Amino acid sequence: xxxxxxxxxxxxxxxxxxxxxxxxxxxxxxxxxxxxxxxxxxxxxxxxxxxxxxxxxxxxxxxxxxxxxxxxxxxxxxxxxxxxxxxxxxxxxxxxxxxxxxxxxxxxxxxxxxxxxxxxxxxxxxxxxxxxxxxxxxxxxxxxxxxxxxxxxxxxxxxxxxxxxxxxxxxxxxxxxxxxxxxxxxxxxxxxxxxxxxxxxxxxxxxxxxxxxxxxxxxxxxxxxxxxxxxxxxxxxx
Amino acid sequence: xxxxxxxxxxxxxxxxxxxxxxxxxxxxxxxxxxxxxxxxxxxxxxxxxxxxxxxxxxxxxxxxxxxxxxxxxxxxxxxxxxxxxxxxxxxxxxxxxxxxxxxxxxxxxxxxxxxxxxxxxxxxxxxxxxxxxxxxxxxxxxxxxxxxxxxxxxxxxxxxxxxxxxxxxxxxxxxxxxxxxxxxxxxxxxxxxxxxxxxxxxxxxxxxxxxxxxxxxxxxxxxxxxxxxxxxxxxxxx
Numbered sequence: 001x002x003x004x005x006x007x008x009x010x011x012x013x014x015x016x017x018x019x020x021x022x023x024x025x026x027x028x029x030x031x032x033x034x035x036x037x038x039x040x041x042x043x044x045x046x047x048x049x050x051x052x053x054x055x056x057x058x059x060x061x062x063x064x065x066x067x068x069x070x071x072x073x074x075x076x077x078x079x080x081x082x083x084x085x086x087x088x089x090x091x092x093x094x095x096x097x098x099x100x101x102x103x104x105x106x107x108x109x110x111x112x113x114x115x116x117x118x119x120x121x122x123x124x125x126x127x128x129x130x131x132x133x134x135x136x137x138x139x140x141x142x143x144x145x146x147x148x149x150x151x152x153x154x155x156x157x158x159x160x161x162x163x164x165x166x167x168x169x170x171x172x173x174x175x176x177x178x179x180x181x182x183x184x185x186x187x188x189x190x191x192x193x194x195x196x197x198x199x200x201x202x203x204x205x206x207x208x209x210x211x212x213x214x215x216x217x218x219x220x221x222x223x224x225x226x227x228x229x230x231x232x233x234x235x236x237x238x
Numbered sequence: 239x240x241x242x243x244x245x246x247x248x249x250x251x252x253x254x255x256x257x258x259x260x261x262x263x264x265x266x267x268x269x270x271x272x273x274x275x276x277x278x279x280x281x282x283x284x285x286x287x288x289x290x291x292x293x294x295x296x297x298x299x300x301x302x303x304x305x306x307x308x309x310x311x312x313x314x315x316x317x318x319x320x321x322x323x324x325x326x327x328x329x330x331x332x333x334x335x336x337x338x339x340x341x342x343x344x345x346x347x348x349x350x351x352x353x354x355x356x357x358x359x360x361x362x363x364x365x366x367x368x369x370x371x372x373x374x375x376x377x378x379x380x381x382x383x384x385x386x387x388x389x390x391x392x393x394x395x396x397x398x399x400x401x402x403x404x405x406x407x408x409x410x411x412x413x414x415x416x417x418x419x420x421x422x423x424x425x426x427x428x429x430x431x432x433x434x435x436x437x438x439x440x441x442x443x444x445x446x447x448x449x450x451x452x453x454x455x456x457x458x459x460x461x462x463x464x465x466x467x468x469x470x471x472x473x474x475x476x
Contacts, residue, residue, distance in 0.1 A: 079313075080313050
């Protein structure tokens, strides 16, 4: 009887470990997808674009697997306390990662539209923004791996700089468009690329909140600091 | 003993009912928020804008309440089968509704930026798009209320028209910008408003998928039909 109990506990721990390792796998997959999408845009690399777009289905499939695993864990294991928190957090994190993958694919889809009449210098700001967003994504996947609430909070605060960069790029692109009407279409697509990066940053902070919740049980209620400068009145409007 | 069992079953049913009615309440709240945000933009109504923005906190609070309720249901009631499905679906639907509320607030935030130098006619397309998105949101909340999978599927298919309208508005706004550089800034904000409406449409179809899942147990794997015309190569890129 004791052996049977031990067996059940082991299976449960195995499934929890499985959930965790799938989440980390999904995080790594989305990191690669984003890096590839950014390369597609910055280096006008059509193969990279196709690779980033193609990756989306695998990410979606992984999210569905994770969801089924979570449903099974709930149904069979009746998790409580810290396990319950990390399972609920896991479900929301997999959703956020799926969204990030979706935005990465969308960035890649725009890359062919930027090849012609590309404005000369605005890609520098975009490259900085992409670097920062990728760095935060990497950090939050590490934080998730270790359930490291402190590291998660660092990501949460770092997103402010992403918002500031978006505002800078927005202004720069507006100027390009006004100077030269032929720039309007490619600049609009670049603007959407920047907006997608900003949204990825938002989802990254959502993951940071979930890691904090799983690790500590606390829900972050305060509004996150936003960028200080803005063309909108509110820098992340939109 | 039988009475105690009955009591527990009743409490459980009460909590499930509570989850359902809170979701419907949240749906109604987000519908109102979106209607107010659309009015802010189309009628340059500053009070409506503030009301739509202010509503966001109540929506967020409701999402957190729902999450806590779900965690309690999982921990204490060990739901299975159809109950488990509707609880998991409920968690994801509340996330989607929160995102829709967020997009509605973002639409409202842009409305002051559209007052000056507003392009003359492009608001007609935007008004049609807003009407369709609101109609679909209303339908999906009804479908959720009745767990009506057929109604949910209707919403799922109706989003194609939203994508087509977005493409039309995108082209129209590009033309305005090229004709008149002073239109560039307000048109860019209108473009983001249209994009936000398109994203609300996407989240509405996600809710439709969840209603279908809760009602039937089936996960929709096929890609949803997208708009047929596009300036992107892919109409919903971005």
